Amino acid sequence: GEDVEQSLFLSVREGDSSVINCTYTDSSPTYLYWYKQEPGAGLQLLTYIFSNMDMKQDQRLTVLLNKKDKHLSLRIADTQTGDSAIYFCADTLGSYQKVTFGTGTKLQVIP
């Protein structure tokens, strides 16, 4: 079945850039997403990338997609303490299809 893997933990200093990596196994996802979950809260869609794109930039967020290696990354520029959360990558095979989530990466931002 489909599988999405992430590193479990990342610690960075405030002001530095954070890069969270993800690998997936789905053969041809249509969309790939990055979600943020703060403690005790639900999910917030941060950004997404369509499968025919290689890169997407949205303010401090940059998403890179390497379809050959099935690798997705999220770069957060000028990381702030408010960015501390768990970040999930996810993908879907099509419209109205389920979303498969990665294992989640806990980002800790040190002041």
Place this chain on the structure above:
Amino acid sequence: GAVVSQHPSWVICKSGTSVKIECRSLDFQATTMFWYRQFPKQSLMLMATSNEGSKATYEQGVEKDKFLINHASLTLSTLTVTSAHPEDSSFYICSAPTGSVGGALGGNEQFFGPGTRLTVL
């Protein structure tokens, strides 16, 4: 933007009782909703796909008789945990594809409810 609500936000119940969790799409119609479960410090795992007017589709390993899903209207899906036990304690989250309301992503974007934390004593 599209909003999905869940009720209750948290519930504590005794072992053996049943608990109903509601998922509502507030400003759009959802013929499909998804129910996920998240154990502490783990990822979200899809439990079932709720389809309006028809039976839910359950993922492998999820007991359909234990987790009853009813999608009675285009804006409401309910998940009932029957005869709950402590191992059912978890964070339950629903989501709904937003279709045209979701803007450019259409059915590829899903909005997630805030989740329901279930604790079974």
